[in-house]
Amino acid sequence: MDSLDYEKRTKVDLSSDEGEKRSAQSSPRDYEAQSLRSLVEGVDVFGDEESNDIHYKTLSWPFVAILMIAEIVSNGMLALPNALAVVGIVPAVILIVFLGMFALFTAKLLIDFKLNHPEVHNMGDAGYILFGPIGREILSAGTVVFAICATGSELLSGQQALSTLSNQGYCSMWLLLIFAAAVFLVALPRTLGNLSHLGLFSVGLIVFSGVLAMIGASINPTEGRKLDVVVTTNFYDAFLAITNPVFAYAGHFMFFILMSEMPRPKDAMKAATCLQGFSTAFYVAFSVVMYVYIGPTIQSPALLSLPPLWSKTTFAIALGNFLIAGSLYSHTAAKLVFMRFFRRTRHVHSHTVLGWVCWILLCLLAVGVAAVLAIAVPIFSYLIGIVAAVFASWYTYGLAGFFWLHDTYHLEGGWKAISRRWIGTIFALLTILMGAFICGAGTYVSVKLIIDAYDNGLVGHPFTC
Template structure:
């Protein structure tokens, strides 16, 4: 289809660009939009901005439940595991350049039904991720203003800013925000650790290891597990790289930075605050230090929320306008559709955040159902599929026993995290209602 063609319905009967194994974005000099402009350095920054944002703030509380040693071992293991699954995702993308998102990958693995399930899951998780960042932004603004405005008003202000930042059509046009976002979350973490060190809790309890039941332990484990939950947007980021072959360099930077920073931040904050540390950790700091930390991190929450909503909008936009001139030119239909998609993504996240009192718990369910597979489990299927279809069928699997065993372990790990995480999240909701700590919708 030429770039000047009209938008056509995306049907299974039509010639499918995913099956054609062509690059997602065509590039020519006369286009208004050039998508494939990202370097691996900027991809790494965008990955860090999106993943590390809220991840680090929940980790000190995990140490308070299971102790320093088990939590640190788990954080490091998951960092290495996340690097391994990132490699499997990147290899699959390089073998199938037409893949733009998890839905496209699902179509290759299992046809149209799997495509729709994984596409819908990506959109849902991205919208819930947006909502999580909106709530973090609202908490930061509330701390900075001493609750001077209604929480809903603060959430609305933050949502409007997130919508505006999500509007650029290409990731290359917002890639510079990655530098700012990473700098902000890094400095915020340093300030948070300094605040904890300058104000240690007297008589605090610090444990190298703690015993707990499965429920308590897995509640704590979900924090580091989902602190790496950003693989769902890897395909979308890699599709806009100039050299997709360099994507593994970005993954190394992401996992290296995240793992080291997570461990240092979690251990330092827990060492000075002890077992009473809250989640997010900045709430455990004295007011002045909390304001300073939240104020610095505010920009990161904003940029991460914009990236999540951009991801949801981009999946739908590419799905319907792929191969048409609306993707590459300043057409009215293209801009109206893109603006509407970004607006809808942020609006749904805002409505969920203000109208569903248990929204923070639902984020855990969404992470359990989708991030467990996108970050961990599905990577095993990618390896098995490509090894079978591209490297000799069953013989290819037989001659790669280590890779095959690791792939099966990855699938089983994703399934376990999905089931156990969902169970824990549902039980947390039940406990919250039993304890009467669930608020009311649309309240300040």
């Protein structure tokens, strides 16, 4: 569906005298009303920034692609080779490619929705347009919860890397806290543009780590390994393996926030194409090579299956990516809450004491909660699977169908447009059904995994090394 002309949408200039006066007179309880009014009025998120102190709309499409690759390829790559061991090479590769193509399709629907609704800054704003106030609260809360859990996942990866480098010689809890402090500092810049060059560095690190891991696996193959083209397995084990490639593309919840900081949001599709094309190709190459040389004993993360020296080297290189990916997730959680309460106030675009204090506290809270969960909840690594199943299934896949149906109905002629564009309608409905299936099956598998972990005594204790 063709998007409306972005430049023709209504904008608000917060740098004007009237805007400054209105912002200065706002009390904290007025912020929510102002944020809601901007949604109702269809106002561009950041408006005209020419004379503002802080400029958000500085992201070019190549750097949007880089930030997304830095965030998505991070832990996603390391978990995929294990899927080949469970279902076989051919089904796993087909699944990875299909999900990459499907994620590109749903990205197109998300991007069109954002171009049609420049007031949308995050999934919560989109939820308000689709489902009203309740939808806004659910999708906003889901985004924050998912971003914090993703931050915790990166903290665990960082802790695992540091433990590997230290030969398990230091308390893992303290290593995680040290890594969390570094993530907090990297997340502090107010705009994503200030993180974009770090994103380039992060992509270089994770790609180099992956290439080096493939070289290490080829030099040190597992003797007597048995490779399977197709593996017959039960639904539980199969879907448990499938969740890795499904959630390896779970970055769509950041699309709206990233597009809001682009001076040319129309270029977002170029970034999405670059992201999905690169990630899919790299996922397939890394997964196949690692599985072919290591075989069915490959672990998750895959770097643990390498000899000690290679494992330490690849973990050390990937550590920078875990750091930056974690900062992107925590930045996203903080940005959503910050914009929820300060949208259309001078605290967004000016260096005010209140604005900076709140921003720092939100970043600290996002990273702090993630760290506490990772340390205090013994089943946190399993809990991440449930959160991903409940929210990522909809953010990456299911909601895109609702976006298409909503805009086709409201912008192109109601039910006649829905029936006239029946092919698009069918794809939209299938997208919704797929999101529902992944959500239901993924939640079932994750819950069963927790039960099995408790039954087998695999669950540890909180606040231990």
